[in-house]
Amino acid sequence: MTSPERPGVRLTDGFARAFPELGVPWKAAATPEPRLLALNEQLAAELGLDPEYLRSDEGVRLVTGTWVPEGATPVAQAYAGHQFGGYSPRLGDGRALLMGELADGRDLHLKGSGRTPFARGGDGLAAVGPMLREYVISEAMHALGVRTTRSLAVVDTGATVQRETPLPGAVLARVAASHLRVGTFQFARSTGDVELLRRLADHAIARHHPRAADAENRYLELFTAVLDAQASLVADWMLIGFIHGVMNTDNTTISGETIDYGPCAFMEGFDPATVFSSIDTQGRYAYGNQPPIVQWNLARFAETLIPLVDDDENAAVEALTAALGTFPARYDRAWTEGMRRKLGLPAALGRSEEPGDSAAQGHSAAPDVEAAPDDEAAPDDEAVAPLLDELSRLLTATRVDYTTFFRALIPAAEGDTSQVRELVGELADGWLRRWREMNPSVSVMAATNPVYIPRNHLVEEALDAASGGDLSLVEELLVVVTDPYTERPGLERYASPAPPDASPHVTYCGT
Ligand code: AMP
Ligand code: MG
Numbered sequence: 001m002t003s004p005e006r007p008g009v010r011l012t013d014g015f016a017r018a019f020p021e022l023g024v025p026w027k028a029a030a031t032p033e034p035r036l037l038a039l040n041e042q043l044a045a046e047l048g049l050d051p052e053y054l055r056s057d058e059g060v061r062l063v064t065g066t067w068v069p070e071g072a073t074p075v076a077q078a079y080a081g082h083q084f085g086g087y088s089p090r091l092g093d094g095r096a097l098l099m100g101e102l103a104d105g106r107d108l109h110l111k112g113s114g115r116t117p118f119a120r121g122g123d124g125l126a127a128v129g130p131m132l133r134e135y136v137i138s139e140a141m142h143a144l145g146v147r148t149t150r151s152l153a154v155v156d157t158g159a160t161v162q163r164e165t166p167l168p169g170a171v172l173a174r175v176a177a178s179h180l181r182v183g184t185f186q187f188a189r190s191t192g193d194v195e196l197l198r199r200l201a202d203h204a205i206a207r208h209h210p211r212a213a214d215a216e217n218r219y220l221e222l223f224t225a226v227l228d229a230q231a232s233l234v235a236d237w238m239l240i241g242f243i244h245g246v247m248n249t250d251n252t253t254i255s256g257e258t259i260d261y262g263p264c265a266f267m268e269g270f271d272p273a274t275v276f277s278s279i280d281t282q283g284r285y286a287y288g289n290q291p292p293i294v295q296w297n298l299a300r301f302a303e304t305l306i307p308l309v310d311d312d313e314n315a316a317v318e319a320l321t322a323a324l325g326t327f328p329a330r331y332d333r334a335w336t337e338g339m340r341r342k343l344g345l346p347a348a349l350g351r352s353e354e355p356g357d358s359a360a361q362g363h364s365a366a367p368d369v370e371a372a373p374d375d376e377a378a379p380d381d382e383a384v385a386p387l388l389d390e391l392s393r394l395l396t397a398t399r400v401d402y403t404t405f406f407r408a409l410i411p412a413a414e415g416d417t418s419q420v421r422e423l424v425g426e427l428a429d430g431w432l433r434r435w436r437e438m439n440p441s442v443s444v445m446a447a448t449n450p451v452y453i454p455r456n457h458l459v460e461e462a463l464d465a466a467s468g469g470d471l472s473l474v475e476e477l478l479v480v481v482t483d484p485y486t487e488r489p490g491l492e493r494y495a496s497p498a499p500p501d502a503s504p505h506v507t508y509c510g511t
Pocket of ligand 1: 091096118121123124125246260
């Protein structure tokens with residue numbers, strides 16, 4: 001425990017103590033010459049942590065795990081998971097540690113902190129480039145209003161990591177609502193210890209979905225709450241063109257936060273088949289496949305809950321199957337609401353929220369945007385549906401840059417269609433006319449459609465420079481993407497797609 005007169009951090013070991021079966025107490029690897037590369041001062045302040053302290057020797061040792069505050073018990077967490085559809089009974093934190101819970105209940109977690117008993121063949125390490133990548137993209141996602149783990153700091157360890165070439169090693173310190181995953185439940189279920197599974201489910205309810213505790217069947221309600229949170233999350237991804245790239249069940253959270261930024265990237269030209277990850281040869285995690293894949297992952301979650309939902313296995317399967325069947329409608333509703341905001345046609349007041357709709361509320365992708373007042377007679381979903389269908393066809397046919405297109409609709413809403421014309425010629429004229437008859441709100445659109453996303457070629461350029469010791473481009477990129485809706489002069493290159501002659505972007509796992 002830190003005394004009040006001394007800055008520091010208070011970490012508790014609630015998870016480690018409650019679930020000895022799901023974690024191995026472990027120590028981070030020594031860091032030869034730690035050097036702080038990035039510190040999220042805003043997040044630190046939100047967490048009540050003093051940035052000056054985090055910059056101190058002890059602070060840097062904290063965010064690399066080589067200094068452990070009294071009261072904390074870092075653990076490598078155990079989990080299982082389906083990776084690209086194949087089941088691995090024992091994954092776990094191979095190169096990560098849960099340091100403990102912060103004062104607000106969130107996890108402080110490290111990635112790249114050395115081998116653990118779950119490391120299998122891995123070296124337990126991470127390189128500067130991929131850790132800064134997670135930092136930049138997760139913070140961009142947060143600024144875009146998408147639920148995500150946050151990045152607190154990246155430290156160059158001074159060690160060399162051997163990949164295809166020798167690279168500088170790094171540790172990322174991240175903060176998450178928790179690190180409970182579908183894979184955590186798969187692991188707990190595989191032990192055959194139903195009481196462990198029940199404790200885990202009760203922990204998840206208390207921590208993330210407390211309203212489920214009052215339901216007649218709290219475990220079925222937990223499932224429904226996670227279903228809703230994940231439907232809303234993947235809708236948010238789709239609305240901004242985000243491709244996670246490695247949606248294994250161990251990367252699907254119970255909280256509904258995006259986790260584990262590995263081979264993720266943003267789609268530029270619209271194409272549902274877009275894949276960036278070099279190992280995703282079948283396109284399992286392609287842009288357009290993300291909603292059904294989340295549903296598939298949630299089916300795996302449902303399987304783990306069978307013994308809790310009903311003593312009668314058939315009844316449990318029936319109830320969980322029925323709940324799972326509501327996923328497409330939940331997803332459609334979240335996506336349609338988001339798409340209406342992108343088009344400046346928010347639903348009429350009072351229409352978008354349903355009682356009992358616990359998990360997704362308050363986590364929509366858009367910043368707080370007022371629903372249209374009743375007297376403006378927002379078009380109903382039946383009127384908007386054909387407009388959305390036609391828009392999908394238009395985007396698919398033209399493969400227009402997704403982000404630029406929606407931003408170009410803002411002047412078009414006021415009659416200046418020149419930017420849209422520049423992108424898709426006259427193809428959109430009829431659509432634009434029908435859309436404008438619905439009186440789109442420019443202010444809603446401007447607050448919903450980003451100017452700046454972390455574009456792949458700019459992310460790579462910045463990370464290459466950082467791996468060579470020059471952090472200035474990463475710092476500039478962060479300034480740009482953490483304020484994505486404010487168009488600023490001089491930042492035009494950040495708003496433009498990769499040059500047409502650029503080779504296709506490829507991302508790699510094993511980072
Ligand atoms: P990820 O793709 O980052 O979600 O990781 C999948 C699994 O591989 C997790 O169990 C990780 O802990 C493990 N892993 C990934 N990279 C390494 C590494 N370099 N050393 C040890 N384990 C790793
Ligand atoms: Mg993972």
